Amino acid sequence: MIKETFDALIIGFGKGGKTLAPFLAEQGLKVAVVEKSPLMYGGTCINIGCIPTKALAYQSHIVSQEEGNGPESRQAKYARALQEKDELVTLLRGKNFNNLNSHPGITVLTGTASFQSPHEVRVETEAGSILAEAERIFINTGAKPVLPDIPGIDGAHVYTSTEMLDLAKLPSRLAIIGGGYIGLEFASIYAGFGSEVTVLENGGVFMPREDREIAEEVKKVLEAKGIRFRLQTKVSRIAEQGESVQLLLSTPDGEDTFQADAVLVATGRQANTDGLNLEAAGVEVTGRGFVRVDETLQTTVPHIWAIGDVNGGPQFTYISLDDYRILKNQLFGDRTRTTGDRRFVPYSVFIDPPLAQVGYTEQEALKRGHTVKTAKLPVTASTRARQLKQTEGLLKAVVDAETDRLLGFTMFGAESSEVVNIVSVFMQSGQPYSVLRDTIFTHPSMAETINDLLGAIQ
Template sequence: MDKRKKIILLLIVSLVACFWIFDLGQYLSLSYLTEQKDAITAYQQDNPWQTAIIFVLIYIAVTGLSLPGAAVMTLAGGAIFGLLQGAILVSFASTIGATLAFLASRILFQNAVQTRFGDSLKTINKGVEAEGAFYLFGLRLVPLFPFFVINLVMGLTPIRAATFFIVSQIGMLPGTIVYVNAGTQLAQIDSLSGILSPGLIFSFVLLGLFPIVAKRIMDILKSRKALAAFNKPTSFDNNLVVIGAGAAGLVTSYIAAATKAKVTLIEKHKMGGDCLNTGCVPSKALLRSAKMAQYARRADEFGLKMEQPKVDFPAVMARVHNVIRAIEPHDSIERYTQLGVHCIEGEATIIDPYRVQVNGQIITTRNIVIATGARPFVPPIPGIEQVKYYTSDTIWDIKDAPKRLLILGGGPIGCELTQAFSRLGVAVTQVDKSTRLMPREDEDASTLVEQQFQKEGVTLKLGYNAKAFTAENGQYTLICEKDGREETIAFDTLLLAVGRKANTQGFGLENLNIATNENGTIRVNDFLQTSLPNVYACGDVAGPYQFTHTAAHQAWYASVNSLFGSFKKFKVDYRVIPWTTFTDPEVARVGLSETEAKAQNIAYEVTRYGIDDLDRAIADSEAHGFVKVLTVPGKDKILGVTIVGHHAGELIAEYVTAMKYNLGLNKILGTIHIYPTLTESNKYAAGEWKRAHVSAKVLQWVEKYHAWKRHTPVEHNQSALQGRSISD
């Protein structure tokens, strides 16, 4: 705690202590006010300005220090100054005092609370930033809520002080008027509890509920206004139409059908979307073949003598397509039809929020979910049109192994394909404008991957800006620049892996005038609604994450909110989102990285365990990598985990579960892990944290205890030993 905070805290504690030590509360009682009313009134008549100033200062002190007596002071305002002047004085004094308490809470405790519980408070903070004034207003209207608690709690949130002041001023006014008016009839008041009758309390409760009801009504009116321009059918063919049969669309449809809704799923290309046909499945199949080739090259490490592998590239690609075909039934029209989904192959066109046209037929629907995914981004580099390039969508059509492959992009897709093609015998040059691979990950993770790539013969050109492509006599070159120096890279085949762009064109989205974000994704709210309340979007087309598992995660919310949102809507939970880059070594992460924690000014501790020390990793000749856990300082609460190593994508699952259900490192340490397995690395990481947080003072006392036990004579019960032989 800095010097300023210490001074403020000392001042507050001193003033509060004086209040109780000198029993100042006796002067803020109803009985004292009743006894002294005439004297106070007389003084006020002789000194009106001084009395008003003294009254306001005392009121500010009482509310600012959260002392009991504000209700009596409010009555005093009516008794001394009358309804109009009393209401004005009390209104401003109470708001100023409340704001001082708010600021004191913010200065003294906000950073500590947000640092310690920031991860849990993200949703609350976001809600306060969006609608904090609205909910504060509702609370202020109901005198049943202790206002001093509201002052202190709101100080811990991100709401602006000016907003707090204005809303408090307005929200407390009705209750202030009631109390000040009662004060004008002070002689008739026996107790504070008598001021608010049950009927009056009920009225205030209704008044507090009014903003919530009003907001609900406004939402309904806003929804109707957004849809007013469109002709709503009197009946509907479907409860839900889903456009796009990738991960997001499939799961959305499956959930809708499971709830017995009538749902139509439209796909213009292939069921399964990118993940099955051009993304996760083929890339992992390719990586598996590449890893087998690499293991063959490492045969000597395992005591085996064998020739260097000869890669049959067409056979490798044939295996990739065989894997796709083997998984296709999982996402097929036949399977989803059996599940109750009406599947249509064709290009969908959204006519309006209620109608979708496909294959010349117009389908009416109460709700639409857009799950059209994303496509590889093609950068506008001069000369690129002269080069036959591939993307992560089209590279699977390649038949023969490239001789010199240039991969543009150092993110997860670029890195996975770089290593896969390199291990399959292709000379690969990887170029990226970032100074390191996988810039979203911490530098220590990137470094291990870069070292492995260089060890395997990949040519890395990091920190290079691609300036232009040239094509001459069938020879392709890339002109790039680094630190002001140009360099030319010759290649035969180009693979672009510089990101993906949301698919928002070609299916009538422009007919709806739906807003998009700067990055091209469809703008949705916390419930995945677009600017039209019955049109939802999920998956890559909506973001913010472009992973198959997050698309499936969003799909539940899109399906449930679209079908049952009139009763209850659910905000998407993004608190624990894991991912893995399937290079070798794999890089897996969940939660915060060190880089992000520093950028967001979040306090953290780092615990690190080197997998090179793990028995199973040594036995498998995969003794490399690390487990890095970020925790709240002094606590075992997990903020984020990065794992680099063999099967890191499997190891991270334990931490995903722990973070989801608020389990700390002590729980992981206390869980039995099978020996010898790679999962023991998670337990050993927890053990490293525990060892670093054992109290040195406690260990000193334990050491003294053991020493005392060694030097304390043992008392034998001789009588118990008498009569017993050795055989006994």
């Protein structure tokens, strides 16, 4: 076994780690980055998350707007979309690898990492074993899909979100187990390409975290696109039947069966710590299996930190990037930045049209004791939406009636993933909502809907 010594060792090639590595190298540190698979250079977002799924979502939207697409045409366009997605991912994966591998202060090790002691990590590579010793270690291994204990879930026609990205044949009938954000994005993508999509959700409330008026609007729009939702429906067994699959369902009305050509399991994600041997380092995990960290991202071992999805924070690429900012500040700054500084973090769900939200929903604001004023605006009120021929959706704002501060904003409509960032930046300022209401925006644009929405608040 070869032994090498580093100042910093980063396990995993995700957003936070790949940004942290060159920064540490520029401070004069000798840095190693370990990645298990050459197909994951760049992390989850680039290879199996944000980039490929949103690329497919874009192509799906285009196909859904076209007329006269028969099964053969849709299959051909689906195949072309997969090819373009793969070309994009390959390009970005290569750029990410080269960004680190070409840096004189960084060594990229492709292999499986396992702690041997608090300062030592064994890396099994194709060329042999390396014992990497480091003064500082950063765990950046991300998360992976949860597979529930369902008989038959390992069948040939059952896929995780990662595997669905390489599904060559467009399924005529797609069943999705789980009505969360990942499940809804794939439902929207495949419905756009022409699949008959049914979402099977064990819970009794559709999109329980969202504002109830917004959630109902989302459900109505997606149902109009042909997506069917079955709530309070548990999948008890999956059975392969040649080229199709039969699912045994448990519902409040009793047992039922459902036929599909493909099944996507989208029941959540869990920390990707298999094989890391965290016990050897003394690193503790939470009850949910994520690496336990404090507000500075430090684990229970002072010289080991965990960044990105593996630490159980919000599972967004931009949160992983903010983890990097916190570490940069804690290690080489004034040590004032922490996870507690994160206020009004926006998010987007790339269904068609996209859903974006920041701050509190009306229900959350009321639970927190706020007296609120609200306003709603249909997307049809937007001239830009009519130009884009994307008039589905709804906007909603929640304002504190006593302070006039904007507490929350939700937009289910075209370009909402861009508009929400404007509102997020404004909410950080703490100014009264009237300032944003009276801000000048370009015309025609989706952003100017903010003027009309907030102008409706009494």
